[in-house]
Amino acid sequence: MPATLAEPGTHELTETEQIEPNPRDAEDNPDADATTSPNAALEVVPPLNAEAGFRDPRELVIGENIRQEFDPADHPKQAASIQAFGVQAPVLVERETDGSLHVLDGQVRTLIAITEGVGTVPVWITDVDTSIEINERRITRALRQLNLNDRRIPITDADRAGGVALMLDLGASVTRIAEGLQTEHAKIRTAGVIGRSATARGLLDDSQYSLPQLETIAHYEALGDTDAVAQLSFPRINFRYRATLIEQDRAMTRARLAAALPYAEIGFGVLTEDPDLATEPTNLIPATDLVTGEGETVTETEIYADAYRWAVYVVVDDSDADLIAEDTGELVDPDTVDWDATEPGIEPGEGLRSAHGLVTRQRWVPAYYLLAEHLPASGLQVPVPEPVVDRADDPVDATDTEQADREAARAARRRVIELNKQGSAAKIRRIEFLTELLTARTAPPGTAMFVATSLNREPGLLASWGASTTTHKLLGVTSTGELTEKIAAAATGRAWVIVLALVLGALESQIEKDSWRRPPSGAGRYLNFLADLGARKGFALVDVERAITGEIDYNDIDLDNPAAAPVGDEMVEALAA
Structure with missing residues (x-):
């Protein structure tokens, strides 16, 4: 509702405190109300007859205010807070010569308190200065209201997360905090995880990372995994891919230790x-x-x-x-x-x-x-190895040859293992990207051409092994019958999305973790199509996928920094969009 003028009441103040001015301040500052230079700090003289106490909000007058329109119904969280805790910040009030109490700061709090049926609100009351001309008083009032609103320093997201973590550590339940802060339980859990991590809190206010990303960083910091934290903290590009690689590496370590346990027992x-x-x-x-x-x-x-x-x-x-x-x-x-x-x-x-x-x-x-x-x-x-003679009849130490062969085999085995890890991580990332993409109501540009080309080149594509399973996963269905029902209920645009899902699911099912060395026939065209679709969504092919398309040789992939693929201008622009 708009700010309206309430009738002043005659209710006496309760629990009030009289604030007496310091006579020395009055003597030393005869011109305290005069305008000072911009660089000089204003020495404020405590006002006469200042009172702190509690009043019925219905007795307060909402007079002239720079906030012209306000409807409490538009601010349910503020209303819930006042309903739960009451008005906590005192309302600043001026007492006019007729005794009426006019709100200087706290119009919103007062109106919500009235709407919610709050009996009393804390107030700080000062007498109006009648020595000042009315227009000057209105100017001063507007300046004070604007400053009081504009110069409030909001709490940072990092501090907010830290506060949630503190309450959880002190024993407060998620439900209690969620109700107290008028927010969802899931957000409280996430904030609690982030709030316990110095690294995640430091990145939170930069607004470059999503809350799930920061929660991932906080998870590894809580485990003491400093290497994972360092990898995820910078840069943010391909974050999900990096996180998946780390997750798989840690899972592989656990699986390796589990597989080695029987040997340890022996x-x-x-x-x-x-x-x-x-x-x-x-x-x-x-x-x-x-x-x-x-x-x-x-x-x-x-x-x-x-x-x-x-x-x-x-x-x-x-x-x-x-x-x-x-x-x-x-x-x-x-x-x-x-x-x-x-x-x-x-x-x-x-x-x-x-x-x-x-x-x-x-x-x-x-x-x-x-x-x-x-x-x-x-x-x-x-x-003891026997000497080997090369073509020039020079003796060659067989030990050196065997050692070189062994190291080459070890390097080749490591490349296979690491690229397979990258292949698995890339597949997880593609599945997530496709799942989100295929929630659209209409198909993206180029769908008809891509579908027609794919089915023409591989007539049996949709019947290939694993095709339907992958498609069902992408569309969130559990059976062909359920998908049939969704097709029957779909509008034309959505039906085209399902057609695209059938083709994409079939092509995705053909790509395994080791497809970097044996690419399926349609994999390159499929991945390039995804790259085109993802150009504006921050999705770009990673090195192990670029090896499948033939853009690079898998032998040139940096195994020690797999997520540091070159980022072209298109990718940078996509992330900035």
């Missing part, structure tokens, strides 16, 4: 990193470099017999994986699967089982290393 030492035998001093000798006293290859049986002399490092066998039933964990022979029966309603061929519900599981294989100090007592030995 007595093996467990290595947490793949030893660099070529460039770093080490006391480890690979089992492949050892032979028995008879010159035979060392077997696992012999290694297990003296497990305490050995250390093991487990790695994922990228050349093979276990096929299992997702619901039971049963190991499945791939030759017993009908790979055309991908849907629950499709009957598999005779003697075969459906491919629906089957997933792959990593297979871990051990690499054994003998601790060098145990070599003499182990009965094993490092064979």
Whole structure:
């Protein structure tokens, strides 16, 4: 409602305090009300007859105010706050010569208090200065009102998050804080996580990171993972990709330790990193470099017999994986699967089982290393290599050759492992991007041409293995029947979005974590289409995807800084948009 003039009341002040002026101040400042220079601090003389107390808000007069229109119904959070806590900041009031009390500052608080039925509000009352001409009083009043409103220093988001974290640490429940701050429970939980992280709080007021991103940073800082915090704090480009890489790396570390646990129980030492035998001093000798006293290859049986002399490092066998039933964990022979029966309603061929519900599981294989100090007592030995003659008949040390070959194999294995990690992270990011993209009511430009080209080049695309599963995930449905219902209810624009989802889901299902070295036929065109769609949404292809499109060679990808792909002008403009 607009600010209106209320009838002044005659209610006596309660719990008031008389503030007496300092006579010395009055003597020393005879011109205290005179205008001072802009650079001089105004020495304010305490007003005569100032009172602090409580009044019924209906007794206060909302007179002339620079805020012309105000409707309490438009400010439900302020109303909820006053309803819960009452008016906390005193209303500044001037007493006119007739005794009426006019609000100088606190019009909003007063009107909401009246609307919410609050009985009393705190007030600070001063007598109007009748020695000043009426227009000058109005000017002064407007100046004071504007300054009181414009010069309030709002609390920062970082301080707000810190305050929430403090209350949570002191034992307040999320519900109590959410109700007290008139906000959602989820926001309180997020603010609590961010508020406990010095790094996340420091980035919060920059407004460059979203709350979920800051929550991710705070999560790793709470774990003491300083490396993850450093990677995520700068730069913000490809944040989700970086976060996914870190998440997968930490998950891989946990999985590796879990896979190594049975070896530790037997007595093996467990290595947490793949030893660099070529460039770093080490006391480890690979089992492949050892032979028995008879010159035979060392077997696992012999290694297990003296497990305490050995250390093991487990790695994922990228050349093979276990096929299992997702619901039971049963190991499945791939030759017993009908790979055309991908849907629950499709009957598999005779003697075969459906491919629906089957997933792959990593297979871990051990690499054994003998601790060098145990070599003499182990009965094993490092064979003495025979000299090899090159084309120029110059002797070449076979040890150097073998070491170089071993290091090359190690580097190649590391590249495969790291690029597979990047491939998995890129897929997660694409799925998130597509899921959001496909919530639109109308299809993006270029959809018809892309769909027509894709289906023309691959007529069986929509029936390919995994296509429907991926499409259902992108559209948030659980079955073909549910999707059929959505198609029937869709308007033309939305129907085109579903058509696009069918094609994108099929193409996405063909891209695996290792597609960087064996790109599917339509993958390059598909990824470039996504890059075009994402140009204004901050989505750009990362290096492992650019290797699939053929833009770069996967051998040139920086393994130590995978998210530091070159950012062109288009990407910079997209982020700034």
